[in-house]
Amino acid sequence: xxxxxxTFNPDRFKKDQWKFHAFLITLTLFxxxxxxxxxxxxxxxxxxxxxxxxxxxxxxxxxENFLRLATFSRESGIPISRYIFNSVIxxxxxxxxxxxxxxxxxxxxxxxxxxxxxxxxKINVFSLMFVPVAVAIPRFLVLINIGIYNTYWAHIIPLxxxxxxxxxxxxxxxxxxxxxxxxxxxxxxxGNWRIYWSIALPLVMPAIVTVSILAFQFSWSNIxxxxxxxxxxxxxxxxFYMSTVIxxxxxxxxxxxVGAASTLIMIVPNLIIFVFMQxxxxxxxxxxxxx
Amino acid sequence: MYEKGWKKHLQSPYLFIAPYALxxxxxxATPVLVAMVLSFTSFNTIETPVxxxxxxYVDIFTGDTVFLQHAVSNTILFSVIVGPIGYMMxxxxxxxxxxxxxxxxxxxxxxxxxxxxxxxxxxxNVWRIIFxxxxxxxxxxxxxxxxxxxxxxxxxxxxxxxxxxxxxxSLWGSMGLGFLAMLAGILNIDRSLYEAxxxxxxxxxxxxxxxxxxxxxxPQMLFxxxxxxxxxxxxxxxxxxxxxxxxxxxxAGWLIVDHANDFGFTRFEMxxxxxxxVILLIIVLLFNKIxxxxxxxxx
Numbered sequence: 001x002x003x004x005x006x007t008f009n010p011d012r013f014k015k016d017q018w019k020f021h022a023f024l025i026t027l028t029l030f031x032x033x034x035x036x037x038x039x040x041x042x043x044x045x046x047x048x049x050x051x052x053x054x055x056x057x058x059x060x061x062x063x064e065n066f067l068r069l070a071t072f073s074r075e076s077g078i079p080i081s082r083y084i085f086n087s088v089i090x091x092x093x094x095x096x097x098x099x100x101x102x103x104x105x106x107x108x109x110x111x112x113x114x115x116x117x118x119x120x121x122k123i124n125v126f127s128l129m130f131v132p133v134a135v136a137i138p139r140f141l142v143l144i145n146i147g148i149y150n151t152y153w154a155h156i157i158p159l160x161x162x163x164x165x166x167x168x169x170x171x172x173x174x175x176x177x178x179x180x181x182x183x184x185x186x187x188x189x190x191g192n193w194r195i196y197w198s199i200a201l202p203l204v205m206p207a208i209v210t211v212s213i214l215a216f217q218f219s220w221s222n223i224x225x226x227x228x229x230x231x232x233x234x235x236x237x238x239x240f241y242m243s244t245v246i247x248x249x250x251x252x253x254x255x256x257x258v259g260a261a262s263t264l265i266m267i268v269p270n271l272i273i274f275v276f277m278q279x280x281x282x283x284x285x286x287x288x289x290x291x
Numbered sequence: 292m293y294e295k296g297w298k299k300h301l302q303s304p305y306l307f308i309a310p311y312a313l314x315x316x317x318x319x320a321t322p323v324l325v326a327m328v329l330s331f332t333s334f335n336t337i338e339t340p341v342x343x344x345x346x347x348y349v350d351i352f353t354g355d356t357v358f359l360q361h362a363v364s365n366t367i368l369f370s371v372i373v374g375p376i377g378y379m380m381x382x383x384x385x386x387x388x389x390x391x392x393x394x395x396x397x398x399x400x401x402x403x404x405x406x407x408x409x410x411x412x413x414x415x416n417v418w419r420i421i422f423x424x425x426x427x428x429x430x431x432x433x434x435x436x437x438x439x440x441x442x443x444x445x446x447x448x449x450x451x452x453x454x455x456x457x458x459x460x461s462l463w464g465s466m467g468l469g470f471l472a473m474l475a476g477i478l479n480i481d482r483s484l485y486e487a488x489x490x491x492x493x494x495x496x497x498x499x500x501x502x503x504x505x506x507x508x509x510p511q512m513l514f515x516x517x518x519x520x521x522x523x524x525x526x527x528x529x530x531x532x533x534x535x536x537x538x539x540x541x542x543a544g545w546l547i548v549d550h551a552n553d554f555g556f557t558r559f560e561m562x563x564x565x566x567x568x569v570i571l572l573i574i575v576l577l578f579n580k581i582x583x584x585x586x587x588x589x590x
Contacts (some may be wrong), residue, residue, distance in 0.1 A: 008389045008485075009478055020387045021395070027384070028402040031463060035405060038417055053436070054427050101310045108307035120308065128517050129579040130319055131524045133548050134571050137555035137564050138322035138329065141336075146317065161318040164468070164518075166311065192302045214468075221410050228556070239413075246416055247536070252423065259416025263409065270408040275401055285468070285475035289510020290517065291588055 041260035049257045065261035072245045078233055087238035090155040094219035095212050097160055102211055106169035107196045111182060127163040143229050154229035159218050165211040171287040172207035209277050210284040221266050330566035336559050347566035361542035362550040370523040372458055377465035378519045385473040407467035415532035418460055422446040447534050450543035457544045461526050469515030476511030509586055516582035547571045
């Protein structure tokens with residue numbers, strides 16, 4: 001066999017890879033260092049936050065910054081647990097509803113025959129390029145008019161229309177759910193719901209996992225809902241609470257300590273989920289192309 | 292197959308689509324339409340909108356110096372730099388990662404991907420301490436003590452530095468879904484293509500990239516391009532967050548989205564803000580058109 005000069009997905013380390021490793025190690029050190037800094041900074045006590053010369057690594061880790069976040073008393077007197085509760089409830093709802101609504105639509109767009117299917121598929125690919133921040137203002141007007149301003153739904157509904165979610169599930173279903181299987185089930189008398197639930201859904205789990213991760217990411221760190229669509233303090237979420245605590249510290253050094261702690265709270269769940277699920281995400285991304 | 296009446300309706304494909312279609316109309320289509328309609332009105336959120344024709348657009352293009360001199364040029368410059376550079380970075384990283392063994396690749400990929408999870412605004416407080424303008428700022432400390440700089444640089448209060456820092460910070464966090472798509476795409480290319488090409492005498496890696504790798508992952512390239520375009524428009528508010536709130540010095544890094552939000556939520560001139568929004572949506576559309584031209588199958 002002729003040597004193609006390139007080996008994708010090699011089994012083990014070979015000498016000719018050293019250039020790649022050298023580059024990638026340098027780059028990952030560079031890209032990873034702000035995150036390592038966040039991890040260290042979040043646990044620094046006051047003396048180290050103010051230290052000169054500034055220290056990159058923490059010497060005597062403490063939970064001071066986290067406590068400051070948790071015990072910051074505001075005029076409203078609402079405890080941090082309330083914000084955590086709100087965040088968990090709304091994020092849970094966003095993940096579950098996004099997956100249900102998205103997979104139902106993706107099933108129809110991928111496997112069912114109906115009038116207008118082509119058009120709907122085109123519309124969905126077109127709406128991939130939709131930029132939500134651009135329409136924050138008209139969205140605000142819509143939410144007020146349908147009566148969900150100042151409810152939990154104000155955190156949930158704006159995140160549910162996720163074109164990329166439907167797109168990823170549909171693409172994965174196109175390649176990984178064979179037509180023959182569905183035909184066979186139909187002959188056995190299964191209806192659309194039955195086929196969706198017992199055949200299509202189990203086969204597209206990697207895409208479902210990927211979409212859940214994305215929905216979690218969008219919702220867990222979403223500040224827009226609390227800052228624009230809700231003005232009752234007790235309905236606001238954790239990232240919003242943390243951002244107000246940070247903005248009221250008044251000192252840039254203390255701000256950075258508390259800021260690092262809150263950044264950590266926002267990214268650690270995402271990181272852990274991604275690390276454990278990255279195989280599924282990669283499987284799903286393999287079918288993500290736009291044709 | 293022989294269902295009758297309501298039972299047949301229960302199996303209708305439209306029932307599967309309905310929940311999403313409803314949300315799509317509510318959260319995506321209607322806001323876009325509302326923006327278009329309001330852009331022809333004067334609306335302060337309290338009184339009924341008054342139709343004023345093209346006045347908002349005329350004002351934007353003739354009298355709004357902040358929009359013309361800062362928002363438009365910043366937005367275009369920012370997306371033209373962050374978009375293509377981030378995109379090429381994503382491709383070459385994916386290409387390199389595909390050529391190292393699985394375990395090492397996973398570690399690298401997780402580290403490269405994770406900044407995209409952090410969210411630019413969330414990290415702003417941390418960047419502010421790293422780029423802090425006094426001697427205790429990490430970058431300034433390094434410049435003064437390692438490279439003999441005379442005095443600390445006001446990175447985040449100086450318009451000349453703020454914009455480049457915003458670009459670096461955005462690039463750092465831009466290796467997201469698009470990057471993963473390209474990596475997955477490259478890993479799934481049929482290896483026999485490369486072997487066949489090698490037999491035909493293709494030795495050069497550049498040739499392989501342009502004649503095999505890129506054509507094989509064109510659909511992922513397009514998906515990734517769309518993702519990176521969206522990503523660049525999500526930097527709304529980044530300049531303010533880095534500068535510490537308010538309008539950034541000399542409107543450095545002030546984007547069209549910031550301009551729209553400023554008019555909408557600070558001054559409550561919803562009609563004018565909507566016109567700005569419509570212009571932004573048209574720009575997004577143009578960028579996507581270019582991406583489809585470059586990577587789409589039907590040209």
